[in-house]
Amino acid sequence: MSAYKEIAWNGIWKQNTILVQVLGLCPLLAVSTNFVNAVSLGLATVIVMLLSNLAISALRALIPYEIRIPVFILIIAALVTVIDLAFNAFLHDLYLVLGIFIPLIVTNCIVLARVEAFAAKNGLRASTLDGLAMGVGFVWVIGLFGAVRELIGQGTLFSGIEMIFPGLSGLQILPLDYPGFLIAMLPPGAFFVLGLLIAGRNWLDARANQRLRDRRSHGQPPETTSVAT
Amino acid sequence: MSEPLEFAARDSGPARIAMRTAAIMLVFTLVFTALMAGTYSATAPLVAASAKKEKLALIGEVLPFALYDNALLDDWIEVLSGQELGVNDATRLYRARRNGQPAALVVEAAAADGYSGRIGLLLAVKASGELLAVRVTEHKETPGLGDYINPRKDRNKSRPWITQFSNLGFDSVPRERWRVKKDGGHFDQRAGATISARAVTNASGRVLAWVMKRRDKLFDLPAHSRFEEGTP
Numbered sequence: 001m002s003a004y005k006e007i008a009w010n011g012i013w014k015q016n017t018i019l020v021q022v023l024g025l026c027p028l029l030a031v032s033t034n035f036v037n038a039v040s041l042g043l044a045t046v047i048v049m050l051l052s053n054l055a056i057s058a059l060r061a062l063i064p065y066e067i068r069i070p071v072f073i074l075i076i077a078a079l080v081t082v083i084d085l086a087f088n089a090f091l092h093d094l095y096l097v098l099g100i101f102i103p104l105i106v107t108n109c110i111v112l113a114r115v116e117a118f119a120a121k122n123g124l125r126a127s128t129l130d131g132l133a134m135g136v137g138f139v140w141v142i143g144l145f146g147a148v149r150e151l152i153g154q155g156t157l158f159s160g161i162e163m164i165f166p167g168l169s170g171l172q173i174l175p176l177d178y179p180g181f182l183i184a185m186l187p188p189g190a191f192f193v194l195g196l197l198i199a200g201r202n203w204l205d206a207r208a209n210q211r212l213r214d215r216r217s218h219g220q221p222p223e224t225t226s227v228a229t
Numbered sequence: 230m231s232e233p234l235e236f237a238a239r240d241s242g243p244a245r246i247a248m249r250t251a252a253i254m255l256v257f258t259l260v261f262t263a264l265m266a267g268t269y270s271a272t273a274p275l276v277a278a279s280a281k282k283e284k285l286a287l288i289g290e291v292l293p294f295a296l297y298d299n300a301l302l303d304d305w306i307e308v309l310s311g312q313e314l315g316v317n318d319a320t321r322l323y324r325a326r327r328n329g330q331p332a333a334l335v336v337e338a339a340a341a342d343g344y345s346g347r348i349g350l351l352l353a354v355k356a357s358g359e360l361l362a363v364r365v366t367e368h369k370e371t372p373g374l375g376d377y378i379n380p381r382k383d384r385n386k387s388r389p390w391i392t393q394f395s396n397l398g399f400d401s402v403p404r405e406r407w408r409v410k411k412d413g414g415h416f417d418q419r420a421g422a423t424i425s426a427r428a429v430t431n432a433s434g435r436v437l438a439w440v441m442k443r444r445d446k447l448f449d450l451p452a453h454s455r456f457e458e459g460t461p
Binding site for chain 1: 249250253257261269272275371372381384
């Protein structure tokens with residue numbers, strides 16, 4: 001597996017920001033009450049992570065080690081502000097949906113974590129890809145999160161999608177008289193879903209490792225070297 | 230990253246290193262502040278234009294364009310009401326006129342007693358005393374429970390909850406009946422989320438009463454002036 005492939009795989013699965021690093025929970029728990037909000041926040045996060053990794057990887061030679069954290073925060077905050085303003089000015093319809101989430105991204109420690117752990121030490125292309133992959137890992141998990149909470153809490157899916165694609169409308173999955181399950185919409189429900197998703201991921205990983213061990217004990221070579229612990 | 234160390238070996242004194250680091254920090258701060266300031270001034274006109282468009286669209290939800298013919302966004306007065314409108318600072322009140330005659334007043338107000346704090350409201354009141362419509366402009370009510378006060382989130386799309394106030398005045402619903410049914414009033418609430426409905430209902434009644442009591446004065450004041458309780 002090439003280095004780039006590994007970066008992508010790390011971001012999406014092996015070092016997934018939410019399921020493995022368990023970082024950036026504040027926006028995750030607050031915004032994932034339905035699918036559309038969750039994916040909107042996720043996409044805004046991808047943009048910020050990609051650009052902040054790119055910017056800091058490009059500037060890393062100029063940043064003294066002792067003051068790297070304040071400089072990183074300065075750069076991230078400035079980028080978020082610029083993105084916020086640019087969205088507001090040029091993509092106003094999208095801004096009406098994503099706008100409230102963009103300032104929230106500054107509070108997401110995953111952005112700073114990737115900058116510090118990766119972009120400050122790696123080249124431009126690898127860092128950009130890392131930002132993108134980590135962002136994609138965030139999007140799919142937060143999207144799943146939003147879908148599960150919305151389905152259990154309200155019995156719908158994709159509600160509010162008409163704010164992004166005016167022609168579409170949300171789906172009523174459970175019967176209309178479904179009373180809703182409030183706790184799924186409140187923060188405790190978010191923690192339950194988070195626990196279940198992490199358990200699910202660990203179970204999948206454990207099963208993959210078990211298969212690998214079985215195959216080894218039968219004298220067959222493992223099919224790839226990437227399935228690590 | 231080894232640069233500061235080399236520097237220390239070449240030129241002694243932690244004070245100089247500190248100075249140098251501070252200078253670098255300063256440069257970064259200046260560069261990125263300039264970036265933000267540049268973006269801000271480049272986008273400001275566009276942002277202001279979309280904010281204006283958005284405001285007109287929002288007002289259009291409570292006040293049909295057909296009911297007035299003046300430049301609504303320019304015909305405003307500032308209002309300092311104290312408690313009745315639920316806002317501490319001055320809010321804007323827009324005055325719609327048709328052929329120069331008073332048509333309706335659009336006022337920003339708030340209910341402070343939502344389930345999760347403040348609920349921002351926009352109301353249009355006809356000069357004849359009926360509430361044309363109410364819209365929630367901002368709220369933090371529980372998603373899926375109390376957020377039906379926003380018609381976009383209301384599951385009843387054909388007749389959202391908030392539309393039941395439309396075209397009602399104190400002639401058809403007396404002031405003391407301007408409450409939710411649970412409090413012995415006229416208006417429905419949804420089971421399980423009475424507090425959100427109560428807050429919006431009571432606030433709309435308060436605003437309607439406040440506006441109607443001062444209607445003539447609100448229409449007569451020159452544009453861009455300030456209305457304060459107690460001034461002659």
